[in-house]
Amino acid sequence: MTGRIFGRAHDPAPPVAVRAEGSTIWDADGRAYLDAAGGAIVVGVGHGRRSIADVMAAQAARLSYAHGSAFTTERTEAYAAAIGPHLPMDDPRLYPVSGGSEAIETALKMARAYHLARGEKDRWIVIGRWSSYHGNTLGALDLSGRRSLRRPYEGWLGRFRHVSAAYPYRAGLPGSNALGDAEELAAELDRAIVAAEPGTVAAFVAEPIVGATLAAAVPPDGYWPAIAEVCRRHGVLLIADEVMTGFGRTGRWFGVDHWGVRPDILA
Known part of the structure; x- marks a missing residue:
């Protein structure tokens, strides 16, 4: 098929998807594909769910959009009330966004706003992890530690800092930027915070279980509680990126639930 879509794949051209049901997608030639990943990890309940499509259609017909700076909606309030009890937080508040990158960038802005509201205007440094x-999006990419994605845009990046990945399988290998011991990883984060000027680090951001870059890499035992303690001690907000691990994908409502950690912000 030719057209004016600037696609991600060009040679060969991607097949044309025409319909989907459950975990199967069919192309225009009738060929079936097993969607084992739920698209970009976004179709966890399967394709073609009529019950969901009916609710979406009814809501679009009744109220398709209301600007968040002027209105709330019944559906938004109902969603927040339903999901709130499952969040690993005390008295949580929800800020709906459209996707993962936007969620992360909003979390970063919230962290900055929090410190500004407390009179800590010098807290702007954010620490992420390699791998x-x-x-x-540009801010989320700068926070990410995936070198192959960063390389073409290095001239635009560099605002955020990075510590080692919590990846015992590759720990210590040349070029891996990975450590495998929870105490060693926590000590490294502590040193990174101390190395910055006092009162300048705003947040530490990490995926509970790394998904897209390290393919379901579980951190060593004790890692998350140790990291949380370091953040609390230095007044640094702990942001958990649950875009891939949230809503039951790891067997718990959220990935951090496996370690009993309560982040300050959850994306």
Whole structure:
């Protein structure tokens, strides 16, 4: 098929998807594909769910959009009330966005706004991890530690800092930027915070289980509680990127639930 879509794949051209049901997608030639990943990890309940499509259609017919600076809506309030009890937070508040990259960038802005409201205007430094993925918008890409994605845009990046990946499988290998011991990883984060000027680090951001870059890499035992303690001690906000691990994908409502950690912000 030719057209005016600037696609991600060009040679060969991608097949044309025409319909989907459950975990199967069919192309224009009738060929079936097993969608084992739920698209970009976004179709967890399967394709073609009539019950969901009916609700979406009814809402679009009744009220398709209301600007958040002027209105709330019944559906938004109902959603927040339903999901709130499952969040690993005390008295949580929700800020709906459109996707993962936007969620991460909003979390960063919230962290900055929090410190400004407390009179800590010098807290702007954000620390992420190597071998992480937080999105493809510019801020989320800068936070990400995936070198192949960063390389073409290095001239635009460099605002954020990075510590080692929590990846025992590759720990210590040349070029891996990975460590495998929870205490060692926590000590490294502590040193990175101390190395910055006092009161300048705003947040530490990490995926509970790395998904897109390291393919379901579980951190060593004790990692998340140790990291949380370092952040609390230095007044640094802990941001959990649950875009891939949230809503039951790891067997718990959220990835951090496996370690009993309560982040300050959850994306």
